[in-house]
Amino acid sequence: MNAIGLIEITGLVAAIEALDAMLKAADVEFLTWEKRLGGRLVTVIVKGEVSAVQEAISTGKVRADEITRAVAWAVIPSPHPETMRMISISASKISNNRLGGINEF
Template sequence: MHAIGLIEVNGFVAAVEALDAMLKTANVEFATWEKKLGGRLVTIIIKGNVSAVEEAILNGKNKADKITRTVAYAVIPNPHPETIKMVNISAEKLFKVDGGEISEF
């Protein structure tokens, strides 16, 4: 079963640290990111199987909490197609700049 994981932290540096920890922790992929309030709130979204996403999110939260505070985090197993659509819209904006491809879950 596939899942998405989201972690929202205060600040870009904490977000990068969290992402790095998540990717090194488990077999997950970076899906996209969003920033709000001028970058003060950054949300990182990852994808993978449920257990890998759960482990990665917890390690990312622990890493981010050493720098700032984690605002929120969630793991969504078997996300609804409309949820995936929302994530893909975000990813399309990100990867259009990069020229990368978007892969479905």
């Protein structure tokens, strides 16, 4: 992993659509997500090579803007270990609440 990408989107449905488009467009891995304001703002975080993350964020922004809008986005090459620690804390919160059978599609 050389980079992380973050995109904040208005609305959960748009965020899921954007994440799906991101994962299909580039060789990136989904790390975690955060929702705020009751799901009105959703941040999706992916990781991968810098160019793949840039492509994923660009694709996710276009898809989100087709539905609602992307509020903010960033690509962070070579993130600091403390940045990754913060993201892993977020990921651990949701990993304890994952739904069984979600990968059965």
